[in-house]
Amino acid sequence: MSKHDQTDHATSTDYAPKSIGELKELLKHDIKVKVAGIDVDGVLRGKFMSKEKFISAASSDGFGFCSVIFGWDMHDAVYSRELLISNRANGYRDILASIDLSTYRRIPWENDVPFFLVSFLDPETKEPICADPRGALKKVVDRAEQKGWQCFAGCEYEYFQFKETPESLAKKNYVNLQPLTSGMHGYSLLRTQINNDYFHDLFDESWKFQVPLEGHHTETGPGVYETALAYTTALRMADNAILFKFLAKSIGIKRGVVPSFMAKPWGNLPGCSGHIHVSLRDQNGKSLFAVSESELQAGRADAANDDTKFLSQEGEWFLAGVLDGLPDIMPMLVPTINGYKRLVGGEAFWAPNAVTYGYDSRAASVRIISPPSVPPAATRLEVRVPGADMNPYFAISAIFALGLRGIEKKIKLTGPPVSQLTVEDKRSGKVKMLPQSLEAATEYMMRPESIAREEAVFGQDFVDHFGGTRQHEVKLWNEAVTNWEVERYLELA
Numbered sequence: 071m072s073k074h075d076q077t078d079h080a081t082s083t084d085y086a087p088k089s090i091g092e093l094k095e096l097l098k099h100d101i102k103v104k105v106a107g108i109d110v111d112g113v114l115r116g117k118f119m120s121k122e123k124f125i126s127a128a129s130s131d132g133f134g135f136c137s138v139i140f141g142w143d144m145h146d147a148v149y150s151r152e153l154l155i156s157n158r159a160n161g162y163r164d165i166l167a168s169i170d171l172s173t174y175r176r177i178p179w180e181n182d183v184p185f186f187l188v189s190f191l192d193p194e195t196k197e198p199i200c201a202d203p204r205g206a207l208k209k210v211v212d213r214a215e216q217k218g219w220q221c222f223a224g225c226e227y228e229y230f231q232f233k234e235t236p237e238s239l240a241k242k243n244y245v246n247l248q249p250l251t252s253g254m255h256g257y258s259l260l261r262t263q264i265n266n267d268y269f270h271d272l273f274d275e276s277w278k279f280q281v282p283l284e285g286h287h288t289e290t291g292p293g294v295y296e297t298a299l300a301y302t303t304a305l306r307m308a309d310n311a312i313l314f315k316f317l318a319k320s321i322g323i324k325r326g327v328v329p330s331f332m333a334k335p336w337g338n339l340p341g342c343s344g345h346i347h348v349s350l351r352d353q354n355g356k357s358l359f360a361v362s363e364s365e366l367q368a369g370r371a372d373a374a375n376d377d378t379k380f381l382s383q384e385g386e387w388f389l390a391g392v393l394d395g396l397p398d399i400m401p402m403l404v405p406t407i408n409g410y411k412r413l414v415g416g417e418a419f420w421a422p423n424a425v426t427y428g429y430d431s432r433a434a435s436v437r438i439i440s441p442p443s444v445p446p447a448a449t450r451l452e453v454r455v456p457g458a459d460m461n462p463y464f465a466i467s468a469i470f471a472l473g474l475r476g477i478e479k480k481i482k483l484t485g486p487p488v489s490q491l492t493v494e495d496k497r498s499g500k501v502k503m504l505p506q507s508l509e510a511a512t513e514y515m516m517r518p519e520s521i522a523r524e525e526a527v528f529g530q531d532f533v534d535h536f537g538g539t540r541q542h543e544v545k546l547w548n549e550a551v552t553n554w555e556v557e558r559y560l561e562l563a
Contacts, residue, residue, distance in 0.1 A: 081306040082172035083280045090129050093171060097121050100184055104177065107135065107167055107188040108203045110539050111144040111405070112461035114316055116188075124186075127169060131196060132188065134164035140190075140201055140535075143542060150545050153538045154531060155199055165199060166191040173309060178278040179320055187309060200531035201539075203463030207305055210470045213526065214350065219358060221304035221470050222450075224284070224347040225311040227458050229318070230335050231265075231293040232328045239328065245553070250293030250327060258288045268325040272297065272318055279317055281310045291339050295329075301347065304466050311462035333404070333457030334411040341412030341421060342458035347439070348469050349450040350388070359385030360446035377429035377487040380440040381449065389451060390483045391476015392436055392469060393425050396455070397504055398521040399528070400511035401540050402468040403456040407547045410507050412457050422454050425502040428488035435504070455504070464536075471527040478526075508547075512540040 087093040097103065103124040106116025119127070127133035141156030142148045156162050173187040190202040198205025214221050231250035232239075239247070255261040262269045272295070273286045285298040297318075299310050318329045334341040350358040361370050361382050369379030378386050404410060413423045422435035429438045437452040451473075456465045475481075485501070495501045505511035515522050516537040522528045528536075 081303050081309070083175050086172045086174040088171075090125070093128060094125060096174070097125070097184060102183065104180070104183050104185045105167070105169065105188055106185070107139075107190055108312055108461070108463065109139045109144075110201050110203070110461065110464075110536060112203070112312060112315075112459075112463075113144050114312065115139045124169075127167075128171065132166045132168040132191065134193070135167040135188070135190065136162060137165045138162045140165075140199065143539070143546075147546075149539060150542045151538065154535045155201060164193060166193045166196065170204075175280045176278075178275055179317075179324065200529065201535045203461055204305070204308070206528065206532065207308055207463045207467045210467045210474070211304055213474055214470065217474075218353050219350045220352075221466075222301060222349050222351060223304045223307040223466050223469075224299060224301040225307060225462055226296060226298040226343065226345045226347075227311075227314065227331065228289050228294060228296045228340075228342040228344075229458050230291065230330045230332070230342065231268075231295060231322070232330060233293075233326065234328045235323075235326060236328070252292050254290045254292070255288050256290035256294075261288045265325070265327070268321065268327055269295075271321045271325065275321055276314060276317055279313065281313050281317060283314075291336075294342075304348075304470065308462040308466050331458040333406065333409040333459045337411070341415075343412075343421070343454065344456040344458040344460045344462070344465070346453045346456060346462075346465055346469060347450050348453065348466070348473070350384070350473075357447055357449050358382065359388070359440070359449040359451070361441070361449075363446075366441060366446065374483040375487060377427070377438060377489070378483070380429075380442070380446075381438055384477055385440075385449065385451075386483065387477045387480055388473035389427060389436060389438070389476070390481040391474070391479070392451070392453065392472045393427060393483070394476065394481050395468075395472040395521040395527065396425050396435065397502065397511075398515055399468040399472065400455075400505050401508065401515050401536065402464040402522075402528075403453070403460060404508070404511065405461060405464070405540065405543075406457075406459050407508050407543060409457045409459055410505075410511070413455070413504065414506055423504050423506070424496055425485075425504065426488040426491065427483075431488050434488040467528070468522075472521070475521075475524070475526060508540055509544045512537055512544065515540075 087096055100121050102118045104118055106114040109115050137156035167188040168191050170187050175185050176182040177185050189204040190199050192199055211221050233248045233250050251261050251264050273283055276283050282300040284300045287296055289296040322329045352358055359382050361380050373379035412421050420432055426434040427436040428434040430443050431437055435455050440449045453469050491501055505514055523530055523533050
């Protein structure tokens with residue numbers, strides 16, 4: 071039996087086939103299959119395949135897929151300079167798309183067509199290409215599993231809705247867009263009655279699509295929703311997160327709505343976050359971050375401070391590892407030019423812009439969620455830096471890679487919790503600030519001594535390739551002339 075005949079039971083969907091025989095039985099009434107992989111910007115790239123071609127590919131190492139999806143940006147413009155994976159020198163050759171049978175599901179709004187995700191491999195070595203998002207996350211998950219631990223994660227998205235279509239956006243040149251509803255209505259039961267079918271479709275179709283949700287409500291802002299995806303294993307979470315965006319945009323097209331996961335579409339309103347919750351579990355399913363029963367009364371005696379006293383020693387090392395490497399992996403958490411506009415405002419909109427942590431603190435970059443506010447089993451960390459425009463595979467990979475590094479090196483917390491800090495501490499340099507632009511973040515990530523370059527984090531090839539894609543994004547931004555510039559300088563300069 072080929073390795074592609076098997077499913078990963080920790081991440082697999084309901085009814086995922088465990089063999090080619092089961093696959094054939096599942097597809098016996100179908101004539102085509104939809105497949106997709108993920109590029110560095112988190113854009114799904116895929117196609118329809120005939121059932122016969124698909125089964126043949128699933129029975130082998132996979133099928134050829136043009137590597138140009140790693141040689142151009144989200145708008146299909148070739149990168150400003152040649153990068154490692156796909157370039158003129160290698161003729162934009164094919165890479166291998168390896169079908170993951172454990173991701174089987176059907177698309178309910180497309181007549182229940184079967185759907186599978188793929189991972190991208192080097193056609194010669196059959197190893198994951200360095201910038202494949204699913205491959206990057208699998209690498210980190212495998213490291214944890216070698217220690218007997220399992221990575222769990224949850225993602226929350228905030229996103230604006232516009233009463234527009236792709237055509238109307240283009241005609242309006244992306245200005246003067248109409249929000250789905252007006253006003254600021256966080257947690258409103260009334261506002262959901264407007265566009266009620268669309269609001270319910272997002273939840274109901276997600277359930278059918280095997281992307282289970284935990285919470286779904288309005289957030290503050292015109293036409294803003296927040297959706298929390300149900301907590302699960304890290305790879306399944308990243309799959310679910312990327313597929314929720316696909317689902318929301320697909321349902322939106324049917325309902326005349328454009329949901330936007332842009333991090334900061336309005337300058338004078340809160341941005342859109344993509345908060346990530348993480349924890350490790352041992353082979354018995356117990357949270358590695360939880361304190362023992364004997365420590366539940368007074369907390370851990372050797373904790374760094376009161377904020378971490380209900381976090382295990384491993385959890386505290388994990389937290390310290392994340393904080394230690396946070397500035398080095400910022401482009402993996404905040405990958406766009408616009409994403410940093412969300413962070414620049416900082417405290418004004420509850421968006422973290424410094425290396426901070428705190429117990430149940432929404433002002434911190436890393437929020438500790440532990441007893442007494444939750445049971446020990448629910449102990450976890452919430453990383454609040456990413457926006458809704460993150461690539462969940464890279465963001466989750468970065469958090470776990472840094473956290474595991476923290477445990478391995480037994481890194482200690484070096485500063486006080488956010489509750490003990492002041493605005494002056496940021497100005498004086500007592501608190502390390504996060505990069506305030508994609509250009510600065512990319513430069514910091516790509517420096518020779520960057521933690522991101524360590525093989526156990528992302529490695530040299532990934533940093534060079536992904537960093538090159540971010541430099542391309544910066545170059546396009548630096549060359550652009552914006553409406554703000556024209557309005558400010560055209561007449562009076």
